[in-house]
Amino acid sequence: MRALVVDDFATMRKIIKNVLQKINITDVIEAENGVNALALLKREHTDLIISDWIMPEMTGIDFLKACKDDETIKHIPFIMVTAEAQKECIMEAIKSGVDNYIVKPFTPEKLQGAIEKARERAAK
Amino acid sequence: MDVKYVNPFVAATRAVFKTMLGIDVSMDKPRIKGDKMAFGDVTGVMGLVGDKKGTVSISFTQKGALFAYKTLVGDDGNGMSPEVIDAIGELTNIISGQARKELENAGINLKASIPTVVVGKEVQLHFVCAFPIVSLPFHFSTDNGQEAVYVDFSLE
Numbered sequence: 001m002r003a004l005v006v007d008d009f010a011t012m013r014k015i016i017k018n019v020l021q022k023i024n025i026t027d028v029i030e031a032e033n034g035v036n037a038l039a040l041l042k043r044e045h046t047d048l049i050i051s052d053w054i055m056p057e058m059t060g061i062d063f064l065k066a067c068k069d070d071e072t073i074k075h076i077p078f079i080m081v082t083a084e085a086q087k088e089c090i091m092e093a094i095k096s097g098v099d100n101y102i103v104k105p106f107t108p109e110k111l112q113g114a115i116e117k118a119r120e121r122a123a124k
Numbered sequence: 125m126d127v128k129y130v131n132p133f134v135a136a137t138r139a140v141f142k143t144m145l146g147i148d149v150s151m152d153k154p155r156i157k158g159d160k161m162a163f164g165d166v167t168g169v170m171g172l173v174g175d176k177k178g179t180v181s182i183s184f185t186q187k188g189a190l191f192a193y194k195t196l197v198g199d200d201g202n203g204m205s206p207e208v209i210d211a212i213g214e215l216t217n218i219i220s221g222q223a224r225k226e227l228e229n230a231g232i233n234l235k236a237s238i239p240t241v242v243v244g245k246e247v248q249l250h251f252v253c254a255f256p257i258v259s260l261p262f263h264f265s266t267d268n269g270q271e272a273v274y275v276d277f278s279l280e
Contacts, residue, residue: 011210014197015144054238083221086228103225104218105143 002027002045006037006063007052007081016050016081022108023115034063041073048115053082053089061096068097077118081106129279130154130258132226133180136219137262137275144218145195149262149273157257160248163274164188166204167242168216169249172224174234178279179251180223182216188264188271204243213239219275253278 003025007013013030020028029044031037033055040046049067053060060080068074077099082089085103093101099118102110134151141147167183184192186204193201193211201208216239224234242249251257260275 009210009214011193011197011207012214014199014207015211015214018196018198083217085221085225086233104221105140107143 001025001047002029003048003050004029004031004037004040004044004046005050006031006034006055006060008032008055009052012052016111019106019108019111020050023112025115034058034060034066037063038066041067041076046073046076048118049076049078050081051078053080053084053093061092064093064096064098075122077115077122079114079118081111128230129227129232129277130260132223132230133219133258133260133275133277135226136222137182137260137273139222140215140219141262141264144215145192147195147264149264152261152263154258154260157259157276160250162242162247162249163261163272163276165243165245166209166212167247167249168212169240169242170216170220171237172220172234172277172279173236175232176234176279178253178255178277180216180220180236180275180277181249181251182212182219183274183276184212185271187266187268188273191266191268191271209241209243213241216241223277249276251276251278253280255280 005013005016017028035057051060079100080093081102083104099121100114102114141149162183164183165186166189169181172178190201193208220236257278262273
């Protein structure tokens with residue numbers, strides 16, 4: 001499985017990569033914002049998208065909407081991983097089509113569970 | 125010092141250190157901060173707006189920050205590199221997010237700015253707020269002994 005990790009903080013991308021390695025997902029590509037991520041998705045095969053919410057140039061929510069509006073990539077499971085834990089944020093992400101939503105901090109087990117649920121949801 | 129504001133920041137700090145760093149932190153007695161000096165060598169700062177407005181800061185010593193970075197990422201940090209500074213900003217962001225989630229449960233809705241990280245010794249931080257700054261001193265164990273981290277906040 002190949003995962004795309006999108007976060008404007010390089011260190012956070014590294015942290016998520018570390019966590020993914022612990023759950024045996026070692027093929028990981030990265031982007032620092034939604035604009036770059038969309039360009040990457042046009043040329044690279046991806047099985048999973050993990051995105052932050054607050055990013056410059058294109059927020060995670062706008063990136064999510066762009067993915068779900070694109071017939072060629074809307075099937076890819078999309079997980080929002082963010083510090084934004086408030087109900088209105090979670091509801092907005094759900095309405096925009098997110099396949100799962102994790103609030104930081106998270107353990108490898110929590111991320112693994114979220115990935116499994118996201119893949120089931122995206123497959124429907 | 126209303127505990128309904130203090131407890132969310134205490135719970136958030138404990139949860140983030142435990143979940144992301146695998147570290148149990150202990151807390152000394154909270155106090156009202158009497159000076160404007162940041163405690164440590166690197167401090168994450170975020171503004172808060174919404175039902176209340178204010179600021180939260182999380183201040184580490186360099187050793188504490190490097191230990192946190194190494195624990196999070198698995199690499200030894202190279203002094204106050206951009207990556208280490210990023211990590212402190214992200215920890216500040218996550219603690220703020222958790223605290224805001226707890227405050228939401230108490231009926232107080234807040235949004236936060238993107239973190240700013242201030243680096244340097246004897247740095248003054250001026251929280252522009254009419255209310256006192258609450259300072260929460262935490263300690264944690266590292267390979268080289270005890271380190272402290274201070275979570276300071278004010279809300280009006």
